[in-house]
Amino acid sequence: MxxxxxxxxxxxxxxxxxxxxxxxxxxxxxxxxxxxxxxxxxxxxxxxxxxxxxxxxxxxxxxxxxxxxxxxxxxxxxxxxxxxxxxxxxxxxxxxxxxxxxxxxxxxxxxxxxxxxxxxxxxxxxxxxxxxxxxxxxxxxxxxxxxxxxxxxxxxxxxxxxxxxxxxxxxxxxxxxxxxxxxxxxxxxxxxxxxxxxxxxxxxxRPIDWLGFVWMAIGLGALQMMLSLGDQDGWLSSRFIIILMLLAGMGILLFVLRSLNVSHPLVNLRLLKDRSLTLGSAGIGLFGLALYGTMVILPIYLQDYMGYEAQTAGLVMAPQGIGSWVSMWMAGRLLNHGANPRWMILAGVTLGATGTWLSLSYNLQISPAWIIWPGVIRGLGLGLVSIPLFTLAFATLSKEQTPEGSGIFNLMRNLGGSVGIAIISTIMTEEAQEAWNQMGGHINPYSAALPRYLRDAGLHQGTLAWQVLGQTLAQHAAMRGILDAFTFLFWSFMAVILIVLLMKNKA
Missing domain, CATH: 1.20.1250.20 (MFS general substrate transporter like domains)
Structure with missing residues (x-):
């Protein structure tokens, strides 16, 4: 060097x-x-x-x-x-x-x-x-x-x-x-x-370990394709997704075994013996899941079910980013003045979880303010988590190890985002379908409440009435799926606490 x-x-x-x-x-x-x-x-x-x-x-x-x-x-x-x-x-x-x-x-x-x-x-x-x-x-x-x-x-x-x-x-x-x-x-x-x-x-x-590269490309490539296509192909109901899952498991396993048993591995997985890097990488994976998961939910919710145009939806979502920038600027200054990174992360998790918890009260009639302020609180939390987490993850690595450690760290962030998008998409799809089945079972010509609902809506039983009921049912079922997805994100934030408590408090 x-x-x-x-x-x-x-x-x-x-x-x-x-x-x-x-x-x-x-x-x-x-x-x-x-x-x-x-x-x-x-x-x-x-x-x-x-x-x-x-x-x-x-x-x-x-x-x-x-x-x-x-x-x-x-x-x-x-x-x-x-x-x-x-x-x-x-x-x-x-x-x-x-x-x-x-x-x-x-x-x-x-x-x-x-x-x-x-x-x-x-x-x-x-x-x-x-x-x-x-x-x-x-x-x-x-x-x-x-x-x-x-x-x-x-x-x-x-x-x-x-x-x-x-x-x-x-x-x-x-x-x-x-x-x-x-x-x-x-x-x-x-x-x-x-x-x-x-x-x-x-x-x-180091000489290039071409066999290791083949196993890594197969394993990570199949995993990324599985996560990207799983929801639209029906996961385990698709033979193609099952093949990708098997290839991902085989490729990653053989890549790990190869990397740990050759003198010059393609990726130095031995760096993961460093507890700070390992736990920090796991934490940034959850961070990517929460960040990209939120970015999946909100555009669908705002554009498909609240009727916002793309530009308007983006403007309503932008304050979350502003909150993140403000808290990241604060995090940098606090770290420079000797603040405890662990306490900063815990404060960030609390804010992120609070903003997500507030999102559990969303419905189809809320004002833009109820989108903006929980987003700002969640953004403040995301900013306070990411910077101190990076600082703790790299605290015990030498400068020579930083580029390779950074590659592993960012891989986990990307994979966390991919996993988050896949899980959130699946939750919204599956839970919306389940809600459709549950609520739809109560809509039939023999329901005592149905004539009263149609009369209040100015409708009569017929083709138009059933179309309106179907659209309304689809919206409310989708809203159930969206709220279940926010619930998953809430617990994802809470999981970061366990990782932080295990990390060395050294920066």
Missing amino acids: DTPKLESRYSNETGSPHLLAITIAVMACIIMNVLDITIVNVALPHMEGSLHANSNQITWALTTYMLAMVIVTPLTGLLVERFGQRQLILWSVAGFLVCSVMSGQSHSLTEIVFWRFMQGALGASLVPVGQAILVEAYPREKRGVAMATLGMGTMLGPIVGPVLGGYLTQDLSWRWCFYVNIPVGLIAFTMLLLYIPSFGKSDKP
């Missing part, structure tokens, strides 16, 4: 233009990468017609992006050894931009799927390498500021993505959901080229 050069180039004070430029460059990379996970969601219906695809086929534009990220993210440490952090992040930004342009130029489903996969693969290292650069660039006593800045970038995508995607799609074209990366990427590339030193490249990099 070129450690002396690293220390000399990163010896600036926090307020120096040099360090500020590095922070802006890394933030731009992270925002660009995370934004592309969510910005395309609202554009999918518009993409179907242009790319001659149906609603199930077009979801591969999302699935392949996440699939590539999940496979490549754990390779971060190995790639840094071979190319160095500067070269890796520069090539990642350049490749991400090229793939963004080509995704916007796609005219068939095959093209968009291919370029989205390449975009995810080339962009997978942006967050962990950027994370490692900030950890190494800031002095230890100022690291809280660095992590708060980083967290604000990772929170921006899930919050701003649907809003920005809605405006771009409606006012310009779905293709601008990809073209918007160009100015951000060019700013990031220029600043990285000017200010990031060349370091991290090893004179004797």
